[in-house]
Amino acid sequence: MTDDVPEIKAIYTDGACSGNPGPGGWGTVIYFVDGQIHELGGYEPGTTNNRMEMQAAIAALQFLQQHDYHTPIELNTDSKYLIHGITQWMRGWKRKGWKTAAGKAVLNKDLWLALDELTQTLNAEQKVAIDWNYVKGHAGNVGNERCDEIARAFSQKRTISLKKSVDANAGNSSNPAAGAVVKPNPKSRTPKNVDPQTKIPLPTIDTTLSDMSDTRINRVSNMLKLLQTADELAKQGYLITTSELVVLTGVSAIELAKRGDDWTWRNWTVSCVSSESDQEKFWQLERIGE
Incomplete structure (x- = not known):
């Protein structure tokens, strides 16, 4: 740990996106043991909510790397996609050559590779062990709520004041409304056109x-x-x-719109595989861990 960075108590990250895909933002808040707070944020013009969740975590790990931090940390996120990906799914993806169990290319591979490299480098060179911790979103958690506020402000290009306890020049934060230049993220994926496949009739639940x-x-x-x-x-x-997915999962169409293109349901990841030009959305399930 360097002299310019106090001991970190916890890190919170969050992402936001309007349209999914659409304009996005990410927020990272670093809480120090001595009570100081350091905040980071960024903007991406065309992205997804999951990519912004990942970018917020990448910014947090880059902060640790840039400041030569040497103490284990707790990273809190409300993204199960991020936590499952980095702690469980990535091992299988690597074995399969970055393919899913269905033989499809892993979504957001560029950011997964960046996260993997950062975590391995931090652990090997700086002895930083990362405790990936899930927190429920919009449940009153101060750190999570603040990250959400930052991410949404950046996604909407609204002015927001960020707390700075560490030299900003060494970090990766920026505020579009303040005239700063946002470090570009890797290009968001472009969904491929997918032809509808055979549909399996979904059972009807008897509640009578x-x-x-x-x-x-x-x-x-x-x-x-x-x-x-x-x-x-x-x-x-x-x-x-989408209508079949509603029957299968019990998640309403309104809630589906909020969850975005990639999310977790029970033992499966649910991914949208349609492009904006498709008249109807199609979804694919992948068993977690396979």
């Missing part, structure tokens, strides 16, 4: 039974059918429509 014991048994049975359907969809690489 009156007997409580039979109802519980039927609910478990129906849920098992749903999970088996999801597994078959992932195994065969079939694509499903």
